[in-house]
Amino acid sequence: HFLPDVYVTCEQCKGKRYNRETLEVKWKGRSIADVLAMSVDEALGLFRNLPVIARHLQTVSDVGLGYVRLGQPAPTLSGGEAQRVKLASELSKRATGRTFYILDEPTTGLHFDDIRKLLSVLERLVASGNTVLVIEHNLDVVKTADWIIDLGPEGGDGGGTVVVAGPPEIVAVHAQSYTGAFLAEVLGIERTLAPARRARSTRPRERIKAGA
Structure with missing residues (x-):
């Protein structure tokens, strides 16, 4: 058995992590x-007139992380949040237009407005000449793909086969694609044939989005 981590608040700094002399310096x-306790969006308002700082904060906000505190410990971030932090870091670098990005379900836990922001960022990457591959179950993301690879037809041992590959409109009308059945509803496309209904979960199979 292992004891859990124990945190004791410092009596001198009261958990602010800086000595008195440092805390006396204010801007x-x-x-x-105080600044590290602010969210990214709050800090963006504070540093709006400092372009070097504001540009980086805006990038973090654009990937849907405006709510994260500046001083938030990295281990407390979810997998999707950590991916988006890395994505924001990449966006802050000088663009080469020759980078291949692979993201694993980056929209996990995001509100639709934040998903829209993330999609805008991904579109910027693609427009700059980069390639973006996203493993995703969210149909709002899948429908925006330039090219979809639908793996299945089942999960685990029953999967691993490329059922269909192509633009969203092609996948949506493929008779053997479970993904296509869900995608057709989102796109408003009428299917002439539908795959046999499974007795198990009707959750869409794994999709991959790639833009080039």
Whole structure:
């Protein structure tokens, strides 16, 4: 058995993690501890007139992480959040137009408005000449793909086969694609044939989105 981590608040700094001399230094009435306690969007308002800082904060906000605190420990981020932090870091670098990005379900836990922001970022990457591959179950993301590879027809040992590959409109009308059945509803496309209904879960199979 292992004891869980124990955190004890420092009596001197009261958990602010800086000594008294450092905390006495303030900018616009805020110490470094005050700034680190702010969310990305809050800090963006504070540093709006400092382009070097504001540009990086805006990028983090654009990938749907405007709610994250600047001083939030990295281990507390979810897998999707950590991926988007890395994506924001990549976006802050000088664009080469020759990068291949692979993202594994980056929309997990995101509100639709944040998903829309993330899609805008991915579109920017593709427009710059990069290739973006996304493993995703969210149909709002899947329908925007340039090319879909539908793996299945089942999960586990019953999967691993490319059922259909092509633009969303092609996948949506493929008779053997379970993904296509769900996608057709989202796109408003009428299917002439439908795959046999499974007795198990009707959750869409895994999809991959790639833009080039």
